[in-house]
Amino acid sequence: MVNLAIEQYLDDMHSQQAAPEEILEWAWKTFAPAVAASSSFQTQSVPLLHMISRVCPELPVIFVDTGFHFPGTLAFRDMLQERLGLNIVVARPERTPDELAQEYGEDLFRHDPDLCCYLNKVKPLQQALEGMCAWVTGVRHDQTASRGQMRSLEPQLSGVVKIHPLLRWTREMLEEYRRRYALPAHPLHEFGYLSVGCAPCTHPVLKADDERAGRWAGTGKRECGLHLDLGSVKDVRGE
């Protein structure tokens, strides 16, 4: 469905410094109803969620409930849903944390975090995106070196096209947006959790640190796999 003309169009929008809201509007008009966003419902997710609520409130927002989230994340998600009127779709893995432990042993996140992320995040998201043509994310260039290489429109092997409206925004720009609209922060933000994922794999960091430095700290792992090509992840795991 996506061709070079669309890619060129989106790049043109960027070269003209299109606002994220314009990109969101374009994505909705171009792909609806076969488009969804995903969100981990942390502090830096809030501006994009607020933009969605203003521009395309019907856009499904997929939240992958791994079973390992902090209770504060689930409460924050529910509060944002009520305040912003979001169309949240919860995706869940096939196994509960107990079933996962029975099948793979205790603490899979410790002895095989890639498999844990695949079973609990990547696969449920793949399933939630089935039938979709486009997937809107909150990825930004300034988050990690690998994200710095991403393009605003990325066709995936799975056939879904990833769209990153905030790709060129910085952490400071997100903070400024939150201040302008008096939007809340994740309850763990004030305790140094600049990026919040599953509880066993998230640690607080210093303000000057890389935003994602507290994710899988000390393991060398930097991504859960959601932002690798979903088609290639599927091939690697052979499921």
Ligand code: SF4
């Ligand atoms: S972030 Fe940790 S607990 Fe969550 S799915 Fe990945 S390895 Fe498992």
